[in-house]
């Protein structure tokens with residue numbers, strides 16, 4: 001049984017107000033169709049740069065461009081969301097300077113209509129977060145396992161297994177909160193550290209692989225729908241769409257081969273008037 005959430009438009013203040021209260025529900029979407037399905041159930045829809053690995057077959061998120069994010073961001077925005085729409089700033093488009101980050105972020109907000117941007121980085125990016133926030137760009141920070149940094153860090157490693165890592169990540173969390181981020185994604189963080197961060201900073205933490213001790217949770221939608229054979233330990237599959245799609249496609253192929261599709265009901269005949277198809281929401285016509 002699904003719980004439909006209230007249909008008021010989420011904003012930065014309402015997400016911040018969920019600190020320590022009702023958990024923030026977040027998922028990714030890259031298309032209007034998926035966003036429309038998610039919207040009644042979630043507080044935040046993230047157009048993540050995971051679009052590069054999930055939809056475009058890249059091995060990492062590093063090749064994703066600002067144009068890619070804008071293309072998918074505009075598609076999602078067309079779903080007219082009640083959820084807060086957040087779009088990732090991709091690798092190579094913000095790190096050089098706060099000014100570069102502002103150019104990228106303002107372009108993303110102007111060209112998509114998104115509510116906020118998400119940016120990877122802690123202490124190092126805190127001055128950039130402050131620069132953006134002071135100029136009217138709401139920022140969701142992203143610390144812990146940072147997929148854009150995998151080349152530098154040597155892979156997808158869980159953070160917080162050593163004392164030094166715990167001290168560094170706590171500093172990252174405090175820095176982004178003090179810089180004015182309205183929330184922070186904690187990715188791949190051990191439970192005790194996620195709990196300590198959530199307890200000590202005054203902005204909501206949104207965990208992915210970071211235990212229940214966060215103010216909210218986010219997952220890549222295609223992961224939780226079971227579209228991939230392999231996923232990280234922290235993913236729970238709430239459906240097995242890969243098998244559902246595979247079975248449906250196998251049925252389709254069999255029925256085309258044996259001639260049972262299309263049948264009379266799916267065929268236009270000259271002696272019956274053709275009902276015009278609606279222009280929108282007509283199954284892709």
Ligand code: KIV
Pocket residue numbers: 028046047048049050051088142185208218219220
């Ligand atoms: O790119 C993405 O989808 C993300 C989420 C997994 C947090 O950053």
